[in-house]
Amino acid sequence: MISPTATLLISCPDQRGLVAKIANFIYANGGNIIQADQHTDFTAGLFLTRIEWQLDGFNLPRDLIAPAFNAIAQPLQAKWELHFSDTVQRIAIWVSRQDHCLFDLIWRQRAKEFAAQIPVIISNHPDLKVVAEQFDIDYHHIPIIKENKQEQEAKQLELLQQYKIDLVVLAKYMQIVSGEFIVKFPQIINIHHSFLPAFVGANPYHKAFERGVKIIGATSHYVTDHLDAGPIIEQDVVRVSHRDEVEDLIRKGKDLERVVLARAVRLHLQNRVLVYGNKTVVFE
Amino acid sequence: MISPTATLLISCPDQRGLVAKIANFIYANGGNIIQADQHTDFTAGLFLTRIEWQLDGFNLPRDLIAPAFNAIAQPLQAKWELHFSDTVQRIAIWVSRQDHCLFDLIWRQRAKEFAAQIPVIISNHPDLKVVAEQFDIDYHHIPIIKENKQEQEAKQLELLQQYKIDLVVLAKYMQIVSGEFIVKFPQIINIHHSFLPAFVGANPYHKAFERGVKIIGATSHYVTDHLDAGPIIEQDVVRVSHRDEVEDLIRKGKDLERVVLARAVRLHLQNRVLVYGNKTVVFE
Amino acid sequence: MISPTATLLISCPDQRGLVAKIANFIYANGGNIIQADQHTDFTAGLFLTRIEWQLDGFNLPRDLIAPAFNAIAQPLQAKWELHFSDTVQRIAIWVSRQDHCLFDLIWRQRAKEFAAQIPVIISNHPDLKVVAEQFDIDYHHIPIIKENKQEQEAKQLELLQQYKIDLVVLAKYMQIVSGEFIVKFPQIINIHHSFLPAFVGANPYHKAFERGVKIIGATSHYVTDHLDAGPIIEQDVVRVSHRDEVEDLIRKGKDLERVVLARAVRLHLQNRVLVYGNKTVVFE
Amino acid sequence: MISPTATLLISCPDQRGLVAKIANFIYANGGNIIQADQHTDFTAGLFLTRIEWQLDGFNLPRDLIAPAFNAIAQPLQAKWELHFSDTVQRIAIWVSRQDHCLFDLIWRQRAKEFAAQIPVIISNHPDLKVVAEQFDIDYHHIPIIKENKQEQEAKQLELLQQYKIDLVVLAKYMQIVSGEFIVKFPQIINIHHSFLPAFVGANPYHKAFERGVKIIGATSHYVTDHLDAGPIIEQDVVRVSHRDEVEDLIRKGKDLERVVLARAVRLHLQNRVLVYGNKTVVFE
Known part of the structure; x- marks a missing residue:
């Protein structure tokens, strides 16, 4: 327009x-x-x-x-x-095994909700190669174990340069990115599957179930070298009840995760997020 | 500050x-x-x-x-x-028989959420005189029937002038204010007990119950001479279910009504609402 | 489990x-x-x-x-x-040109959120054939104009029988299904892109923009021969502001539509919806 | 009915x-x-x-x-x-200096939303005596310092017996109730001004501001001898932005606190809450 x-x-x-x-x-x-x-x-x-x-x-x-x-x-x-506004940013999506955020980001990019390209998907698992092929996107499987993390991160960094990536989106990557990596490539957005700062770290839905909360959330934030403590871009929540088992929390959470992550990525791509200190101003 | x-x-x-x-x-x-x-x-x-x-x-x-x-x-x-910002606006609250919005507005004014005075309450019923007395506010009972509406509105207008009123808040007044009145005193905020434009007019909770909606709402708007069609300032909603009888909708709705009305009045008092055409820009 | x-x-x-x-x-x-x-x-x-x-x-x-x-x-x-619970219901998804609900339903079925099969997609446009092919689902293009509606509905009905369909999901089908059709095949769930009963009929986002509402919604309901007036299964809303143009309402609404429709379909498939009169009891 | x-x-x-x-x-x-x-x-x-x-x-x-x-x-x-259902429970409201939850609970009791009596208010400060008088409720000022906590809790317990209290509602009491007290009188509902388990302990709004969250919450729970860790009855949230200073979080939070606490008290009074382990089943 x-x-x-x-x-x-x-x-x-x-x-x-x-x-x-x-x-x-x-x-x-x-x-x-x-x-x-x-x-x-x-x-x-x-x-x-x-x-x-x-x-x-x-x-x-x-x-x-x-x-x-x-x-x-x-x-x-x-x-x-x-x-x-006509600069087309290039996104690398990093995933693990779950496909809901990946599918969603690709769909939005195809639907022109994002003015961006997605030339590459990087994963520590081979599972989602089939999705990459379905949408004709390059897929790099870089398995990571404790012992090879440093050299694998070097490979990841090389790929980012090779593909001229502007933004990394951790779409349920489920791995910690090292502080050294972040220094070299700081533009990273993550989706965490809880209403941060509640349930930092692994298995937030299990922890939420244990605690008996009546609402669960998801949080999208820039990645810093403090786990799940980077500047928050967007959060949202959904109501749950005693009827919801852990698997229901996971299912309901997926709907949150993809919407919250997509909103954060869109705000970032539209240059509406200004980080200062450990906070964001979001000019909507 | x-x-x-x-x-x-x-x-x-x-x-x-x-x-x-x-x-x-x-x-x-x-x-x-x-x-x-x-x-x-x-x-x-x-x-x-x-x-x-x-x-x-x-x-x-x-x-x-x-x-x-x-x-x-x-x-x-x-x-x-x-x-x-240091101009203290003067509000007249108009009520009928329900006291929840009235109590809430008075409490907020006392709690300094509103930089305003509430020197007078006007009602077509005598019921809430006791509340006015409890908080030491003048109360004028102006009963209205079809036949005397014009002359009673003249009295109301006179009171607004006498009390140097800047803003009329219809806090569940349940009466239609005439077009002639609005021309003479246009600064009127109303709370309607539905998610407008659903359920315009009387008995919205009964209509919502009949329709079997899963969410009910409340709408605060400036009053115009089209019933429930003035520029919307604020809306909010709450989830309901088949377990909720009409009386539950009314009870849940009251919580919405007072919050939505209070937000609208506060935004107005802070000069954050700009009306153009039949819409508002709310600068939050 | x-x-x-x-x-x-x-x-x-x-x-x-x-x-x-x-x-x-x-x-x-x-x-x-x-x-x-x-x-x-x-x-x-x-x-x-x-x-x-x-x-x-x-x-x-x-x-x-x-x-x-x-x-x-x-x-x-x-x-x-x-x-x-181990009966696998068979769904026909009817679409027009928009793909967001279609993609979402297919993704959920693949992710086993629905215990159902989706053997066929029916559309009055050829646009989404490519999606059907991507997921290896049959696609039938049945264009409808005023003059051929009756005979085309006959074809649709035949397809439902041929594919042994239990449930039709109108995933943004954008066409009115005739009363005669509904009598013959009553199990139809629709997604309407407004908070019903606000904005019945065509172009609800344009109407919402015109009215200046601060919240938009989506409604999933069983189809009856009264337009957009069938028993409501699920509704949800999202906040909007003066900054949102019609196209933003459409974009934000899409996220609502797919979640609301998916919840309704899941509730139906789990036999949690009991229709009586023009209402539903949803046993969650 | x-x-x-x-x-x-x-x-x-x-x-x-x-x-x-x-x-x-x-x-x-x-x-x-x-x-x-x-x-x-x-x-x-x-x-x-x-x-x-x-x-x-x-x-x-x-x-x-x-x-x-x-x-x-x-x-x-x-x-x-x-x-x-016709047993009229007797509530003691414990407060500190803030009056919003107190006013709200009294208003709801007067409006018959609660089938309960409120014969007494207990506080560690004299500030809200005026509210108690306004509504003709007994008020006991029991100041608490570290050195006299044990004997003051004995006085509080005596008052509960004297007034035949069934339920204590901590309506922003801002003091920790000792484990010994809870053993002797276990029916205590608290309102915590955060979305637990985020921001346990003092000053949650300041912590939320520091963390830069985009949503704040309130939690009502039964009191146990683990601080802010008792079984959760009800939670709710509201959206905030970078524009909100700490005082805005406090103001917005107040609206949450009173609604969340009121819902929890109502559910308890209607015998809809079943505690098991550290969780609740809420039969709504």
Whole structure:
């Protein structure tokens, strides 16, 4: 519907005139802002904003926008990212044996809910190769045991480079990614099958069943080297009862997992998520 | 926590430079924007925004802000409202016989969830006088029948003027307010006990029971002269089952009604609701 | 986990001793009840129950259960159905052009969430043949226009008989099924893309957008010859805002539609839905 | 609507014929069952049931029901409770300084949502005496410090006996009740202001804010001597965003807390909650 847009995600120490300065930069170059949203974290003294404008009629060529904006950002001590809406990001989906999130992500990409490509699926198991073939996506089986983790992660990293991957989505990968890996490739979104921080770690549905909770949840977050403790992007829940066995929790949870993960991936791809500290601002 | 602020709610035909012009006006006068949110309705070609800034350090005295901003707004063909956060609005609560919304609104006002005064309660029944007395609020019993509606509405209007009322909240008033009245006093928020537009009109819980729905809802909206068809501010729902009799729907619905109405009143009092056409933009 | 079970769904005029009589019938024949649930509709004077027991150790052979229970049911003027949990029902999925519910139903059947077979897909468009082929399911393209509706429905009916279909699932079929058809094949579940009875008929998302609702929904119901007015099995909702264009409502709605339809189909397949009048009792 | 009823809550080792035996006991004495629900915990090998029947026309006098049923229950090794719907339970509400749950419980009791009396409020602070007076309820201020906890709990226990209390509701009491106290008076329902087991202990809203969750919750549970780890009766959640400061979480949480606590108290008063192990079966 809308022609290509540029988006700035900015965080900087709060001060007077920030909105004016940023808006002036866009207006002075002929840009039409279509969405501007902002948040001030008073505790941290931080101003956080997302501004999106139409490139149609914008006088600066794309490659000059970043240097031009840098001149404004530096005196403000701003951290910022610039994105273009017609950049097609490349996703690697990592899976283990469960196929529900994988199917869902592929379906959404085919249905154009995601402006992204999915050139490769990586797994520590061979089980889902058949799905990859069904949708004509490359599949790499990289089995991981304690002893070979380091070298297998090196292979995974190589694949990410080879496939020019922008984002790794852990679609029920069920393995811990090492801190060293994350340093080298930090853009990783995970789906955890509980309402974090309840039930961190393995077997959250079994733990939820044991505890007798009346609601279960799923959480999508960026991966950090603290297990299940990265910045949360999206969460959702569903009601359960004493009638639900562990297998019912797992089944109901699957519906949550795929929707929560898909929402998080979509928000990320639309450059609507700004991470600061261990939190996110989600500009919806 | 925050010193007094000013808020502009603006709608105008979309064009380049709107954010810049408005932000510049505030920055040029030394204001610090603490929240700016904006929405473009592409179908209507409308730009809608809410900007809130600290008055502390703002160079324009309060009474000059409106004329100064008018000079900017007129060439943009903008419709706009200016509000100050320390203005204490005065609410008249209109009730019939049910007390749950009334109690809830009074409790929230006492708990400082609303920055407002509630000097008067108006009712077509005498039943809730006792509540008014308990909380030391004036109570006016104005019984209404078909034959005296016009003259009773005149009395109601007189009371609103006498008590310097800014907002009427129909907290289960169960009577239709005439179009003539609304023209004279348009700031009226109602709670309807269904998920509109399902079950317009009387007895929505009975109708919901008849239809066998699995979810019931409540809707808070501005009152217009089309029954239950005004701009919706807030809605919420709760799950029901075949076990729920009509009286259970009514009981569960009460919990919805008071929360939905309270949220709508709070959003209105914080000047977060911008009405255009028959819709609202809610800047949360 | 559990060996095969038998399930009785019973509705009859309320009277003393119903639970005892039914439970005695099962106990006397050595059955172990694993779930018994019951509901009394006092307005209608109706007793409605679902009883499930293990066939393992039950002394009556399967083909004698119905006649034996009939002797008990007749004096009670009971309407009843008997089902066995290892009966694999056969589903025909009817679609138009949208694939999300179709994909979802097939995925769930493959994932064993449904104990059912899906031997055939019927559509008035050729678009989704490719999906049918991908999953090796027969696909019949039966285009329908006003002039040929009667003869095309005859063809559809023939296919249902040929494929020994127990249940038709309208997975976004977008066509009205005639009253004559429903009489001949009454087991039809539909998904409607609104929170019924709001937005009956075509284009509910456009209507929801026009009305400015803050929540949208989806409804799964049995099909009757009153449009979108059949007994509701399941509903769910999702929050929307002024930021959501019609296309966002459609996208968010798809996630609702597939989950709501899947829940309804699963409940039906597990013989948990008892229809009476224009309502359902859902024994969860 | 319905004449007085008797309710049996039963748990016993699973075996054939349980439903029949219990239903026969009621039928043989002329009782009309109006609700029967049952659950089997296959892992624990436990049968759990709730049966409610009309006393009108029941041949056994009330005081003979328990001994008569005991003759049936003993050979089944059943644990059971017998309740009558017209027994008016007596509640002591314990509070600290916050009034929202207190107001809500009182309002519901006045509105007849609870068939109970509230003769006394106990608090470690004097603040809410004014509310007690407003509604003509006795108020006992029992300040607690580390050094006097034991003797103050003795006073509290004495008050419970004096007022013939059946149930203590901790309506934001914010104090830990000792294990010794719980042994002497085990019927205690608490509201915890988080989605347990996330954020056990003090200041859950601050912890939720720190963690950056997108949803907050409230949990009502029976009190045991493990902090915030007792059997959960009811939970609910509400969505939050980066815009919500700690004070917003607290405000939004209050709406949850009062509804979740009220639901739990109501379910308990209607004898719909069966505790086994550290879990509940809630027969809704």
